[in-house]
Amino acid sequence: MKITEVTALPISVGGNYAALANAYEWAVIIVLIKTDEGLTGIGEASLAGQGRGVLGILDHFGEMLVGQDPDRIEHWWSEMVRGTFWSNGQVIMSAAAGIDMALWDLKGKALGVPVWSLLGGPTREKVRVYVHLKGQTADELIEDALARKEAGYTALRYGPMAAFEHEPLTHWDPQKSIRETIKGTERIREAVGEEIDLLIDAHTMYTPAEAAYLGHALEPFRLFFYEDPIRPLNPNSLKLVRDKVNLPIATGEQFAHKWEFQPIIEQELVDYLRIDLVHAGGITEGKKILAMGEAHGQRSALHHASSPVNGVACLHLDLAIPNFGIQEWMELEPLYELFPNAPRANAGYVTPLSGPGFGLEFDEAEARKRPSRDARLPQRYWLDGAHADY
Numbered sequence: 001m002k003i004t005e006v007t008a009l010p011i012s013v014g015g016n017y018a019a020l021a022n023a024y025e026w027a028v029i030i031v032l033i034k035t036d037e038g039l040t041g042i043g044e045a046s047l048a049g050q051g052r053g054v055l056g057i058l059d060h061f062g063e064m065l066v067g068q069d070p071d072r073i074e075h076w077w078s079e080m081v082r083g084t085f086w087s088n089g090q091v092i093m094s095a096a097a098g099i100d101m102a103l104w105d106l107k108g109k110a111l112g113v114p115v116w117s118l119l120g121g122p123t124r125e126k127v128r129v130y131v132h133l134k135g136q137t138a139d140e141l142i143e144d145a146l147a148r149k150e151a152g153y154t155a156l157r158y159g160p161m162a163a164f165e166h167e168p169l170t171h172w173d174p175q176k177s178i179r180e181t182i183k184g185t186e187r188i189r190e191a192v193g194e195e196i197d198l199l200i201d202a203h204t205m206y207t208p209a210e211a212a213y214l215g216h217a218l219e220p221f222r223l224f225f226y227e228d229p230i231r232p233l234n235p236n237s238l239k240l241v242r243d244k245v246n247l248p249i250a251t252g253e254q255f256a257h258k259w260e261f262q263p264i265i266e267q268e269l270v271d272y273l274r275i276d277l278v279h280a281g282g283i284t285e286g287k288k289i290l291a292m293g294e295a296h297g298q299r300s301a302l303h304h305a306s307s308p309v310n311g312v313a314c315l316h317l318d319l320a321i322p323n324f325g326i327q328e329w330m331e332l333e334p335l336y337e338l339f340p341n342a343p344r345a346n347a348g349y350v351t352p353l354s355g356p357g358f359g360l361e362f363d364e365a366e367a368r369k370r371p372s373r374d375a376r377l378p379q380r381y382w383l384d385g386a387h388a389d390y
């Protein structure tokens with residue numbers, strides 16, 4: 001079998017993320033690899049706000065791959081990642097991820113088996129997911145939390161309070177946010193009861209000292225994990241938080257590859273590995289990072305905030321790994337219109353499609369009607385107008 005075509009489809013579906021009203025159009029990049037045997041593999045290479053850079057890299061990779069054998073996934077991964085000579089960031093690793101996922105899908109389709117079977121076979125029957133609560137205030141979050149609990153979800157995630165209440169995001173006051181997040185979390189825990197797992201994503205907004213103070217104060221409310229307390233690239237800063245907070249820590253969605261995960265895995269500064277398969281080299285790299293974490297008692301919590309292509313790639317990997325923790329889950333309705341059989345959560349779990357490959361249907365003709373040039377991500381500012389982490 002030979003690759004005949006590598007196509008990148010930048011798609012915009014409109015719609016807004018609940019926490020960022022009107023700020024940002026949802027854009028994704030779908031990668032299609034076609035072969036001389038009539039098979040098509042699908043992958044995703046979205047990188048919000050930097051999509052045109054990814055498209056440029058995909059153009060390089062497509063030129064390299066046309067005429068080649070798609071069976072050699074590990075080899076082409078090395079050609080894309082090691083073959084550049086450069087140390088690679090998320091623009092290159094997102095492009096590599098799109099190709100990698102499409103090659104796994106293609107291999108499954110060629111052999112007539114699901115991707116989870118190629119990855120070692122199922123270690124579980126279904127995948128436990130957590131969902132994002134809608135709302136900014138404790139009252140709004142409690143209302144949605146009770147509705148989700150009623151629908152069968154047992155793991156609920158929300159962000160820091162007083163962090164998204166002004167649009168545009170020009171009112172960042174970390175002390176107010178810390179105060180309200182502590183008071184709000186106490187109320188949410190009381191409202192949902194002890195049986196529900198609560199997850200807070202601090203979204204890298206705090207300094208190490210602020211994050212340590214907040215995390216310590218949240219300990220009585222027993223979080224499932226405390227996510228991205230700080231920007232995670234400096235392991236020393238993460239150690240400061242780690243040493244002062246008795247809660248499981250989750251991080252990694254900003255990392256591009258195993259070498260960025262390596263120090264926090266080896267120094268045991270993390271409990272849940274938040275790999276984004278779309279930004280960190282795809283399934284091939286995700287499986288290796290999780291194997292590194294397995295040796296340190298760390299579990300998976302794959303990041304998912306994009307199309308059903310990433311959703312199904314996560315599910316196939318979740319189903320096959322031994323150290324699964326939990327799966328982030330989003331069903332962005334405008335994107336689901338392009339993927340008629342995309343899986344949906346039911347009573348807190350998702351069952352992966354049975355394949356072959358990812359088993360995912362894609363309406364390419366409809367997708368081509370919705371081209372995108374991608375948009376800048378929302379920016380966050382202090383009260384004095386200076387840029388703040390987000």
Ligand code: MG
Nearest residue numbers: 201227228253
């Ligand atoms: Mg996050």
